[in-house]
Amino acid sequence: MVMVASRLAKRLDYYGLRHYGDYYALATGPDFPDEFQMLVNTLTTNETYFFREPKHFEFFRENILKPWRGERFRAWSAASSTGEEAYSLAMVTAETLGARNWEIFASDLSTRVLDAARAGVYLMDRLQHMDNRLLEKYCLKGVRAQEGYFRVHPKLRNRVSFDQVNLMQPLPASLGKFEVIFLRNVLIYFDQDTKKQVVERLISVLRPGGYFFISHSESLHRVTEQLELITPSIYRKP
Numbered sequence: 557m558v559m560v561a562s563r564l565a566k567r568l569d570y571y572g573l574r575h576y577g578d579y580y581a582l583a584t585g586p587d588f589p590d591e592f593q594m595l596v597n598t599l600t601t602n603e604t605y606f607f608r609e610p611k612h613f614e615f616f617r618e619n620i621l622k623p624w625r626g627e628r629f630r631a632w633s634a635a636s637s638t639g640e641e642a643y644s645l646a647m648v649t650a651e652t653l654g655a656r657n658w659e660i661f662a663s664d665l666s667t668r669v670l671d672a673a674r675a676g677v678y679l680m681d682r683l684q685h686m687d688n689r690l691l692e693k694y695c696l697k698g699v700r701a702q703e704g705y706f707r708v709h710p711k712l713r714n715r716v717s718f719d720q721v722n723l724m725q726p727l728p729a730s731l732g733k734f735e736v737i738f739l740r741n742v743l744i745y746f747d748q749d750t751k752k753q754v755v756e757r758l759i760s761v762l763r764p765g766g767y768f769f770i771s772h773s774e775s776l777h778r779v780t781e782q783l784e785l786i787t788p789s790i791y792r793k794p
């Protein structure tokens with residue numbers, strides 16, 4: 557609550573407002589059409605990092621990518637934040653499927669994080685979980701003004717696309733189907749009914765036999781019966 561209040565205080569200051577109710581009316585009213593998205597960008601919690609929960613990426617490589625024999629492989633990072641999860645998936649996929657037909661789709665509600673994700677520029681010191689070999693191969697170290705940063709290599713960025721998707725609303729028809737969905741560290745922000753709706757919606761675009769990942773700190777207990785538990789936090793659509 558304190559965190560929400562301090563984040564909102566900046567927006568109230570910006571408009572010289574004293575009451576949250578006045579700010580809410582402004583953000584949802586017609587006079588400042590961009591403010592509602594600004595409110596969303598301000599309120600979302602976007603913490604993420606490369607190879608977060610490393611066991612997931614091992615499972616993804618060993619049990620999903622290595623035995624993969626299909627035509628076209630698609631994975632979705634469904635609350636991608638600034639893109640670290642999507643690029644981690646892309647690195648492992650590039651290592652395993654190489655030049656075959658694959659792509660990573662990534663989405664979020666916040667346009668601020670999506671802009672950062674598309675740019676693919678990160679602070680060097682955010683890399684504690686990344687293998688040096690992957691770093692050398694897929695990341696370009698910044699020099700001079702960019703010292704201390706790296707940029708994801710264009711050959712990897714070309715395989716990853718980012719778009720805004722609100723998981724609380726019906727999914728865009730153009731989304732297509734996926735072999736794998738990562739929905740990590742976002743369900744915690746939803747109530748039980750919303751969790752159910754979001755998960756059902758995502759399952760509808762997961763291919764039979766496809767895998768569904770949540771965070772180790774989350775559970776789908778009493779959320780869906782449609783997925784089979786493979787190991788805690790990893791599920792499969794029968």
Ligand SMILES: C[S@@+](CC[C@H](N)C(=O)[O-])C[C@H]1O[C@@H](n2cnc3c(N)ncnc32)[C@H](O)[C@@H]1O
Pocket residue numbers: 600601602603604605608634635636637638641663664665666669721722723724739740741742745771
């Ligand atoms: C903590 S980050 C998780 C990032 C990444 N999946 C990970 O595990 O590191 C949660 C993300 O969920 C996004 N989010 C929150 N509500 C959402 C919604 N209704 N639709 C899509 N994304 C949402 C936030 O903007 C935020 O970037």
